Amino acid sequence: MNEQMMQSIPLSTRIRLARNLKEYPFPAKLSAEEKQLVNETVRDALLDGDDAGNYRYIEMKDLSSTEAVSLAEKHLISPEFASSADGRALILSNDETVSIMLCEEDHVRIQVIEPGLSLDKAWEKANALDEKLAARLTVAFDEKLGYLTQCPTNLGTALRASVMLHLPALSRAGLMPRLSSTIAKLGLTLRGTYGEGSKIVGELYQLSNQVTLGISEQAAIQNLAAIARQIMEQETAARETLRTDNVFIDRIYRANGILQSAYMLTCSECTDLLSLVRLGAALGILDVPLDTLTKLLTAIQPATLSVQEGRVLPAAQRDVLRAQKVKEALQNA
C-alpha cells in the first residue's frame, strides 16, 4: 500500500471532551450571570502562568456573527455555539489547535485539532488540559456512568474523536452509502461534511466514534484509528484505478484550469474543484502542494473570507474575492 497516498487522505483529527462542574447545573439551567461565573472559573483554572500567553479568552458577545461563523467554518466551535452568544465564552489557543467552548451544551468542551491522522497527539493535548481542569475544579463524575453530560449520548468518556477524510475515489465509485452503513454497525459514523444544507461537497467525510459508555478512551481511539486506516486503504486502492482513466484526468486538469482562471467561484463549486485538484495532486497528476489545497478548503468559506477582508461581503463580491484568493494561492504554490 502506497503510504504517501494513504497520508494524503486524512485532512485533520479532532478530539473533543465534554466536562461539567459538579457544583453548577448544566448551562441550560443557568442565568447569564451564572454562566459568566462558570466561564471565568474555568478560564482562571486553565489559563494560569505559562499558558496565559498562549491563549485568548473571548466572550462570544464581543464577536460579530460573521466572526463567530468563521470560527465554526474552521471547526474551532460548533455551528450551534456560533448561532447564539448568550452567556458563552471561548478559550482559543493562538495557533488555533486548541479551542475550549464554555457554556455550550456542557460547561466545558475541550477540543484539539491536529493536521492529518494524529489521534494520539490530539488525545495527549486534550487529556493534559482535562487533567489540569480536574486538578483545580471538581468535575461531575459518576463511578458507574463516568463523566456526566447534559446529553445522555455523551455519558461515559464524553469523548468524541473524529478524522476528516478526503474520499473522492470511493465517492465517485458510488461506494459511500454502503461504507457508511457498514461503519454504523461498528459503532462509528461516517458522514459528509462542509455541506450547505444536506449536500455533501468536496467529497470530505468525517469519521467519528459514537459509543462513549463501556469503553475506555484508549480503546475508542484505537478503534477509530484502525477503521480510519481501513477506509484510507480502500480509498487508496480506488484511486489507483483512476490513474488510467483519461476522462477523469481531463476533469482534474480542467478543475485546476478553472480554479486558476475563473472570475467568480461559489463556495460549493470551489470546494468541489479543490477536491478534484487535491485528488490530482495526491495522484501526482498535478504539481500542487496538498497543504495549500487543504488550507484553501477552509479559507474559501464565506464568513472566513469576510473576516479576512475585514468587512461583511455580499455573496457576489465574495465569489469574486474567492476566485482571486484561490488564483493567488495556486500561483504562489
Place this chain on the structure above:
Amino acid sequence: MNEQMMQSIPLSTRIRLARNLKEYPFPAKLSAEEKQLVNETVRDALLDGDDAGNYRYIEMKDLSSTEAVSLAEKHLISPEFASSADGRALILSNDETVSIMLCEEDHVRIQVIEPGLSLDKAWEKANALDEKLAARLTVAFDEKLGYLTQCPTNLGTALRASVMLHLPALSRAGLMPRLSSTIAKLGLTLRGTYGEGSKIVGELYQLSNQVTLGISEQAAIQNLAAIARQIMEQETAARETLRTDNVFIDRIYRANGILQSAYMLTCSECTDLLSLVRLGAALGILDVPLDTLTKLLTAIQPATLSVQEGRVLPAAQRDVLRAQKVKEALQNA
C-alpha cells in the same frame, strides 16, 4: 463606433467564380478521360511561366480522403468536392489563398480567400485569374444570361462572395434568427458555419450573396460589403453591453482556463471555447492575439489535425492532440 472592435469581427473573405468551357458539356456529362482533358486544358492555360512556381496542380485521386477533408476544413474546396475524387483536380496556390476546383459542379471554380473583410482585394485576384482564363480559352457565356453554369442559381455573374463573421454577442442575445430573416429579404444569406450536422458552433456565420442575375459583380460586392458592415456595427454595439456582465466575464476567463488546461477537447467544444476567448480578446478582457485564435479555429479541425500529425488518428487520440496543440499555441502566443 470602435473600428478596432469592428475589424475583429470578420475572419475571412471569399470570392468564388464559376466558369465553364464552351466546347465541353458540364462535368456531370463527361467521362473520366474527358474530365482529365478539361482539367489539363485549364491547368495549361492558367499555369504558365511566372505563375507555375506559385501553384500546385493536384489530382484529387492522389490525395487521401483525410487530406481532401482537411482542404475542405480550410474552406479551400467544397465538402462535396472532397467527398469524391472522380476525375477531379485542384490548382492550389502555395500560400493557400487561391484554390481552383476543376470538374466540381462546373469545369472551373476559381476561389480566393483573404483574411478579414477584404472583398475588393479578393475580387481583384479572382478577376485577374478569370481574365487570364477568358483570354486563352472560350468560356461559356450568353449575352442575355451571362456566364452559363450547371446550376441555374449561379447563372449571370456566377459570383459567390462571402464573409465569415464572428457574431458571439448577437448570438448570445438571441438576435440571429431575426437578423438572418432580414438579411434574406435583402437577397443575401447569413448562416451558421463550421457545424457538425446542423449545429452552429463557434458563433461563426457566413454572409453571402444569393443573386447572380441582373446585377453586376461590383454592385453585388458593394452590397455585401455594406451589409457586412452593418452587421459588424450591430455586433460591436452588442459586445459593449457584455463588458459589465460579470457572469459573462467569468465564462470568458473559464473558457481560457479550460483551453489552457484540458487533457481532451472535442472539436465542437474547442470551437465554442475559442469563440468565447476570441470575444474576450476582442473586448480586451484577455490578452491573446486574435490571429492565433482565428488560425486555431481551422487547425483544430479533425482531418487537419490528422494531416499535421501525418497519420489518421482515432477520435479519442485526436481530442488529446487537439488539447495539446491549443495549449501550446496559447502559451506561445
